[in-house]
Amino acid sequence: MSSSGQSVVLLGPQRQPILEEVVQSLDLDGPFATITAGWQEREPDDDELDALLDGQSVNLNLYARWHDVLDRDPEYAVADRHQREVLDELQELYLLRLDYALDAVVMLQQRRGSADLRAAAVAEAVEAVRELDAAHLLRIGEVNGEFYERWPPHDRPVIAQHRAAVGRLLEGVTALVVAGGHVGVLVASMHLFNVAAALDAPVIAWSAGAMALAEQVVLFHDRAVQGPGNPEVYGHGLSLLHGVVPLPHAAARLLLGDVGRMAVFAQRFAPARCVLLDAGSRVDVDLDGDVPVGTRVLDLGGAVSVVSES
């Protein structure tokens, strides 16, 4: 659920789209605002998306607006670039620590001997990872806070102009539709143009779009060319969605059969639920923030399970 009360529908990847039927099931007849900033240069290539929304969509063009800001406000552009470099370095430092912290978990999991003692040690090692994740998120928040204090977006005329335009476009829409792509670009542009604050409508999102709505963005790719990467906290999402870590393309990107690895994943982010969003998935998050019965999640034991009546 949203902090301001929007309902959220999370979908699996839309290569074989179910968006049209979802919109019909919600009795939404438009107009719709769309965000395709995650597609970056391909942001305007939204004909297919518009067709699924019965030609009733207006693209917020956040990627183009972002570049317009960088072009027309060079002082801010330099500061923004520097800020990204700082965040990149912060992420590298975190990943270095995370490697060792997660290695410790794995080594303990694989150790022979007393099961009880080992389980306790594993639990403490996972707790250390949780503390590291939390500390990293906090530090990102501080660094971003300092940046926005030094460069208040509302004081930058170009940003303010775009924020106002985005606000006007969001007025009266029956839903906001957020597509996937580059999750970093999506989150940054949605933050910059204050989408969450201007929104008063249900949200339908998939893939990176779903991830961007959560409280924290968690990156994962167990099948990367350089080998399984450690799931990592990337930063704050829009917090339109609480208690959920969306995992798009879960079957393709995660080693779901590696129960030990998946258990650590789920335990790191508990009590938030790690929700699997594969092709055909639909998860209507209700106003209390609960996911519906039948939702596929990673349980704390690392298995894929289905939410049942409690």
Next chain:
Amino acid sequence: MSTALGAPVSVRRLAIERLRERRPLDDAGVDRFLARHDVPIVEGQRCTFLHRGEAEAVTLVHRTVGLPGHLPLARIDSTDLWYVVVELPEGSRFEYQLEVKIDGRHDRFNDPMNHRRAHSPMGSMSVCYARGYVVPEWTQAHPEARPGELLELAVPSRALRRDTHVTLYLPARFRRSARYPLLVVHDGQDYLHYAAMKTVLDNLIHRLDVAEVVVALVDPGDRLVEYANSAAHARYLAAELIPYLEQRYPLQGTRTGRCLMGSSFGAVAALSTAYRYPELASALILQSGSFVFTDIGNDHGGGPAFEPVVRFVNRYRAGPRRVADRIFSSCGIYEPLIIPNRSMLHTFESTGMLVRYVEARDGHSWENWRDRLQEALSWVYPGAQKLFYE
């Protein structure tokens, strides 16, 4: 034949064995046999190499460590067909030539029955793909991969006392407003010509395996001098070329945004430059480094060209030093340099550097180095794949 548990297993006879047993076996039979098979004939781990023609002797010549240097081919009675069966483990790439002795004269050439060739500055070799070896698809041009651009630069160098030629790769969608990491590649033209470097970069960047990167492809004057632990070469990179590029192109300009790369002597050049300028680059890619050393005495077997290399590697091994944060190191297990490269791992790791080491069933060849580029580049400069969820 039986297994360890004693259960009999059948071993399918090789095609060449079946041919040998055929009676009568005449030229037409050999013609039909050759028409039915790709040569070399790969059957499981056994590869049959063939030659056809009158000769006093035929030999398979190669540089694969572990196999006898010259493998004689046997002639099949009543024919002019020669053969030898070599066991090549799964995933192997094997480069070879044939040597034929006629009237006491030895002629060496590529296998006319095998169209596969591996190229290098030294010429070409025939190549056999053992079972399980596949040319990585990302080494072939992909129609959807946007091509980067190659710029030719002339960079004057006081350190080297010559004008250097540098080929600069700019990724597709290059923007002046962005800031790119830099990769400096020794033997740049060879990487372009023999390791498909541009195609590989275009593909890996397109697939988001590798970050958008600017690549400076440099080439030596006298390679055996400039790449063999040369102070002048190191000064050229650290004080001339990299500052030159960072002034003119939108590069990150920080240690973490720089990587030095090379193969063979080029790897020595990368390592020795980092040794002299440890603040220059945070990462090194060292492929089949010529890290020849001696533990005692001077008999390193590399010849005079290796003298400065051996002195450098001996000094480095005696007093290992952190020269970067991360090293990607790879080597073919069929090349003589496998032992020195394995030996260097502990030396590198003892300094606290993070090392990723990869071996391949391959030799000291450009295709080996090409095939490792995905692992190397994606480790040093990972692409945004982890950020993309379409």
